[in-house]
Amino acid sequence: MTGTDAPVAGVLPEQLPGGYRCRPAVLADADAIHRLVAACERALDGSAVTGADRITAELTLPGVRPERDTLLVHDGAGGAAGFGWVRGPRARVQVHPAHQGRGLGGALLAWTESxxxxxxxxxxxxTVSDTDRAAAALLRAGGYSRLVIEWLLEIALPVEPEVPDPPAGITVRPFRHGDEQAVYRLTEDAFDEWQPRRKSYAEWARHTVERAAFLPAASPVALAGDQLVGAVLSLDVPGHDEGYVERVAVRRDHRDRGIARTLLREAFRTFHHRGRSACALWTHSGTGALSLYERLGMTVRRSSTVYCKALVTGGPVTDWPVTGWPVTG
Incomplete structure (x- = not known):
């Protein structure tokens, strides 16, 4: 019999397939949600890339009310079968591989829209992995269209990478306590060129410097005198044998000088010294940065597509936030 453990905004019991129950997620569910997400990533692409601390960050973002903005679906044995999350125009849906093909994806998708x-x-x-044809078909059938392509790039680190000298007048050092506000302003200024909404400091920090996996040693910054002009923010996710670059930004008036290349190679070298076999990062077609990473020797491991839908007649379908987890189911 279908039912809910508690009233959930935007979902009716009859929308769920029989044998499933739903309730809002709480912070204590983060590990279960992470296991679900990791199972989806392994089934689709052979490996999991999402860290557990990212789930915690999403559940505790400023403005998120888990009691209304999340939905956790359990099977009859109490296992996590599906998860939904909504914050403004961004949404995520995950359905465990063992529970796909039963209508959970459609029910969760309808809940996110509501x-x-x-x-x-x-x-x-x-966002949908390009290997997940069923999810892409579900979205297209629901009126979604393609917005941008995202690529996960990687570089192997079998030997210590060579790090070029910084350009004249530029010094490079690791991130240190007290850099937070300056790096926030730098990265948001850079991302303003393609993102439609500037993050608050609290939201930005939850995704970066406040994450348990944030690694200052692999997060070099570039300065011209006492002015911050470039930064790379990196994560060292427990249980992974590779490093991850979360943010790359160079101030507009200092671009095309090789600062990003120097900072990235400095991060790669740190991860090599820590015994990481590779380093990875995500970029998307809206940034125009793919060629930069390829010139550094990075290659595309996998790709995803961001699908979008107007919820009102004549609504816009461009200039939308593009970060998120895949939809599966």
């Missing part, structure tokens, strides 16, 4: 409307959003966007 909840986004309740939040006052006129649009919604979700």
């Amino acid at each position: 909840r986004a409307r309740e939040q006052g959003s006129d649009r919604i966007a979700q």
